[in-house]
Amino acid sequence: MPLETPARIVRALVGRGYNAEREAVTLIAGSDDPASTLARVVEAVPDDALRITADHVREVLASAPAADPPGTESTGPAAAQAADADASSTAEPDPPVSAAISHDNADHTAQSAPAEAEGGPTGRNVDPALRSLEIANDMTGQSTGTGEYDDFVKVFRDRYEKLSKMLRGRVNHRPAKAISKMSGGEDAELIGLVDDVRSTKSGHWIIDLEDTTGTFPCLVMKDKDIASYVDELLMDECIAVQGTLSGDAGILFVDSMHFPDVPRSHRANTADRDVQAALISDVHVGSQEFMAGAWNRFADWLHTEEAERIEYLLIAGDMVEGVGVYPNQDEELDVIDIYEQYEAFSEHLKSVPGDLDIVMIPGNHDAVRLAEPQPGFDDELRDIMSAHDARITSNPSMVTLEGVNVLMYHGVSLDEVIAELPADKASYDEPHKAMYQLLKKRHVAPQFGGHTRLAPEELDYLVMEDVPDIFHTGHVHKLGWGKYHNVLAVNSGCWQAQTDFQKSVNIDPDAGYAPIVDLDTLNMTVRKFS
Numbered sequence: 001m002p003l004e005t006p007a008r009i010v011r012a013l014v015g016r017g018y019n020a021e022r023e024a025v026t027l028i029a030g031s032d033d034p035a036s037t038l039a040r041v042v043e044a045v046p047d048d049a050l051r052i053t054a055d056h057v058r059e060v061l062a063s064a065p066a067a068d069p070p071g072t073e074s075t076g077p078a079a080a081q082a083a084d085a086d087a088s089s090t091a092e093p094d095p096p097v098s099a100a101i102s103h104d105n106a107d108h109t110a111q112s113a114p115a116e117a118e119g120g121p122t123g124r125n126v127d128p129a130l131r132s133l134e135i136a137n138d139m140t141g142q143s144t145g146t147g148e149y150d151d152f153v154k155v156f157r158d159r160y161e162k163l164s165k166m167l168r169g170r171v172n173h174r175p176a177k178a179i180s181k182m183s184g185g186e187d188a189e190l191i192g193l194v195d196d197v198r199s200t201k202s203g204h205w206i207i208d209l210e211d212t213t214g215t216f217p218c219l220v221m222k223d224k225d226i227a228s229y230v231d232e233l234l235m236d237e238c239i240a241v242q243g244t245l246s247g248d249a250g251i252l253f254v255d256s257m258h259f260p261d262v263p264r265s266h267r268a269n270t271a272d273r274d275v276q277a278a279l280i281s282d283v284h285v286g287s288q289e290f291m292a293g294a295w296n297r298f299a300d301w302l303h304t305e306e307a308e309r310i311e312y313l314l315i316a317g318d319m320v321e322g323v324g325v326y327p328n329q330d331e332e333l334d335v336i337d338i339y340e341q342y343e344a345f346s347e348h349l350k351s352v353p354g355d356l357d358i359v360m361i362p363g364n365h366d367a368v369r370l371a372e373p374q375p376g377f378d379d380e381l382r383d384i385m386s387a388h389d390a391r392i393t394s395n396p397s398m399v400t401l402e403g404v405n406v407l408m409y410h411g412v413s414l415d416e417v418i419a420e421l422p423a424d425k426a427s428y429d430e431p432h433k434a435m436y437q438l439l440k441k442r443h444v445a446p447q448f449g450g451h452t453r454l455a456p457e458e459l460d461y462l463v464m465e466d467v468p469d470i471f472h473t474g475h476v477h478k479l480g481w482g483k484y485h486n487v488l489a490v491n492s493g494c495w496q497a498q499t500d501f502q503k504s505v506n507i508d509p510d511a512g513y514a515p516i517v518d519l520d521t522l523n524m525t526v527r528k529f530s
Helices: 006-015 022-029 034-044 054-062 077-087 149-167 292-302 338-349 379-384 413-420 431-441 500-504
Strands: 098-102 113-115 133-136 187-199 205-211 214-220 238-245 252-258 276-280 310-316 357-361 397-401 404-408 470-473 479-484 487-492 513-518 524-528
Touching: 006 022, 006 034, 006 292, 022 034, 022 054, 034 054, 133 357, 149 187, 149 238, 187 214, 205 238, 276 487, 292 338, 310 404, 310 470, 338 379, 357 397, 413 431, 431 470, 431 479, 431 487, 479 513, 479 524, 487 513
Parallel strands: 214 252, 276 310, 310 357, 404 470, 470 487
Antiparallel strands: 098 113, 098 524, 133 397, 187 205, 187 238, 205 214, 238 252, 276 513, 397 404, 479 487, 513 524
């Protein structure tokens, strides 16, 4: 296949060991003979150059074409076809169309509408001075936990202090120890972490709330409206209650319940210009089911005029398939060495435009500790994944793009939320609703001791201290999005077809999708490449 699209030019350059600026690729693609131009550029660049720049290409285009030196390989269309065929050897067949799915600020499941994914080469000249990318809450290199008892005390104390501050404006909190000394019949208000939830013989609910002074039982009557809130509770989340003490002051009859929550008055930040970000996750390079063809079509599309406003690419974990993550995983691996998996991922990353700002966090398949918060990749893996100078940060992290706050979290706790809560509150078919629950609790992984591994640190990095404008997760391999109190929640699907293991646990993945967010409006379109 001739070098007729920018992505194929990028893959050909990668095969020769070069990265390239987007404008350089555009100039090559727009030349009369892209294959010949590419060969001349590679021949003309200095020996120590690793990156093809627009100036390199302009110098070649300004000079007369030179004949191939004697004894060198052919650089004509046939060689270009061979290079592209080699780069795409694992690609699945092209689909008849790609799809664009619009976001109209309501809850969604994906419904495809035809749209062309191909376009002409992009000719934009991005001014880096217009961009702004900041990362907060990165705990890489900040871990202090040793697993001692005191570490657990510190992290839960920090969690309580942060979340209780969000609730103190809504209730007149008194410590559990002070409430235990009050007289029966008095009104009382308490903020605490959920220590236990149990039902009585009559069908009422008793919630034990714990603060820094002790634990106090709170009774929710089954006939009260707030009884429905009990179904949403997870262990160790922070709530506030208001009510009246029993005659013997031994229990609090709850009249109202409050969560830290995102204020309904929250107004999302937006960018000052027309610029977009692509949100993806769960690439899973190294798996036999990694969808290389879909990835190549995505990378190809990013080089088109239609994608010229995309300047940021956020990847929410699971760059690779990993090793030993689930039973018999070795039987489903295409690449069995973890470092070779990252090398392969890096090669695929090179095919996206070189002038994108890229942010990556790890996931549970990646080669970092499983316990959350997960630090960013170590230096050895960073050196392997050096393509395009991607910004690597911890899971979770708050990434601010031109004033828009994006909370990136891989999403392991979504499994727990979906397992514990009623189906109408959280499900795999609508993963964004499970994300709503985390926004309501203002914590990405509230429950300790379950399936989600949590690391004891001096600080609880999993608290949502600041309200995000966009909440981006992955992990569950399902596509879903919607708005909760003006926060755009997006679970971005995956780039891996269904594995035998997923089939055994009834996971039907949404693969080959790329949610694209307009940062100036927070409207969203989903592109399908599978």
